[in-house]
Amino acid sequence: MNELGSNGIVTSVDELGEIVSLSEPEEEMLNRLSEIHPIKVSEYYLSLIDENDPEDPIRKMTLPTEGELSVDGSYDTSGEVSNTILPGIQHKYSQTAVILATAECATYCRYCFRKRLVGLPSQEILRNLDAAVEYISAHQEINNVLITGGDPFTLNTNRIAELLEAFSSVAHLDFIRFGTRVPVTFPGRILDDDKLLEVLKEHSRTDRRLFIVTQYNHPREITEESIQAIEGLMASGLAVNNQTVLLKGVNDDAEVLANLQNTLVRIGVNPYYVFQCRPVARVKATFQVPLYMGYRIVEEAKKHLHGHSKRFRFIMSHESGKIEILGIMNGRFLFKYHQAKNPRDAGRIISRAVDKTATWLDDLEK
Numbered sequence: 001m002n003e004l005g006s007n008g009i010v011t012s013v014d015e016l017g018e019i020v021s022l023s024e025p026e027e028e029m030l031n032r033l034s035e036i037h038p039i040k041v042s043e044y045y046l047s048l049i050d051e052n053d054p055e056d057p058i059r060k061m062t063l064p065t066e067g068e069l070s071v072d073g074s075y076d077t078s079g080e081v082s083n084t085i086l087p088g089i090q091h092k093y094s095q096t097a098v099i100l101a102t103a104e105c106a107t108y109c110r111y112c113f114r115k116r117l118v119g120l121p122s123q124e125i126l127r128n129l130d131a132a133v134e135y136i137s138a139h140q141e142i143n144n145v146l147i148t149g150g151d152p153f154t155l156n157t158n159r160i161a162e163l164l165e166a167f168s169s170v171a172h173l174d175f176i177r178f179g180t181r182v183p184v185t186f187p188g189r190i191l192d193d194d195k196l197l198e199v200l201k202e203h204s205r206t207d208r209r210l211f212i213v214t215q216y217n218h219p220r221e222i223t224e225e226s227i228q229a230i231e232g233l234m235a236s237g238l239a240v241n242n243q244t245v246l247l248k249g250v251n252d253d254a255e256v257l258a259n260l261q262n263t264l265v266r267i268g269v270n271p272y273y274v275f276q277c278r279p280v281a282r283v284k285a286t287f288q289v290p291l292y293m294g295y296r297i298v299e300e301a302k303k304h305l306h307g308h309s310k311r312f313r314f315i316m317s318h319e320s321g322k323i324e325i326l327g328i329m330n331g332r333f334l335f336k337y338h339q340a341k342n343p344r345d346a347g348r349i350i351s352r353a354v355d356k357t358a359t360w361l362d363d364l365e366k
């Protein structure tokens with residue numbers, strides 16, 4: 001099922017050491033950590049690392065560090081297991097069905113919120129496509145499907161076509177989305193396979209558009225090759241949205257964040273969300289930025305953004321829903337449910353006393 005093969009993909013610390021410089025202690029640590037959560041990086045993405053920069057953001061997103069030893073946090077911060085209807089089918093918000101089509105990715109991002117399953121044997125991956133179609137067909141309130149994983153663009157093109165054909169048969173769907181980081185970490189997957197773009201074009205109709213939700217986190221990821229992959233997707237009739245994850249040491253800087261959102265608009269990608277990094281075990285300690293600081297960074301970045309580049313919402317994807325961080329007033333955070341698991345929370349505004357160290361809603365006193 002996998003389209004990537006081993007070509008251009010690094011999966012061992014030895015291979016990694018041939019491409020980037022690793023000290024001996026670092027190699028030992030990587031070997032130890034990769035037994036818990038595997039390492040995988042495309043050679044393309046590795047080539048973006050600046051070896052002369054000890055703080056290189058691409059390296060931080062790709063290679064494990066000591067912080068990954070910390071198990072503070074949870075492996076299921078958004079309650080995904082409780083939203084699972086059947087293996088690989090989640091239904092949290094009434095309009096959206098989420099399909100986990102694979103546990104593979106072109107690159108395993110060290111901050112991934114599905115760290116519990118990427119690159120690992122998992123019971124949470126779709127096994128029965130017919131059952132998924134049957135469930136969605138029986139639920140008229142579902143008007144869109146998000147095919148994600150893992151990264152569905154690592155599947156072979158025939159399987160992608162099969163998924164699209166199956167979900168296109170559901171008349172009440174308005175649109176189908178792919179959540180994929182392939183345009184960022186392995187654009188060659190799109191550029192070297194004309195058939196993939198043909199399949200996508202065939203299914204992106206004027207009355208039922210296909211959407212890509214991708215994830216650029218740093219302006220350095222927007223390379224010529226990546227822009228061409230985006231161009232291929234747009235020329236095939238797909239709309240491309242971006243969700244950035246706010247990550248310590250990567251993009252927790254107003255100038256970097258503003259540059260990223262402005263550049264995305266320049267290449268035709270719509271800023272959709274900026275996500276507060278979730279308190280994921282083996283992620284939280286390294287990548288989470290306190291909410292207060294995150295809010296300040298986002299607001300500072302907005303001073304350098306125009307209407308199009310500030311269309312995103314700053315969101316905490318909480319177990320109870322997608323909660324927008326609206327602002328701070330009289331020493332209190334103001335949050336609003338943008339999407340709610342429980343319909344009674346829809347649109348609800350809540351406030352919490354500011355705690356400058358808090359990184360998640362649950363850290364704040366009611």
Ligand code: SF4
Binds near residue numbers: 110112113
């Ligand atoms: S590509 Fe997406 S699913 Fe895969 S590791 Fe990165 S963030 Fe997680």
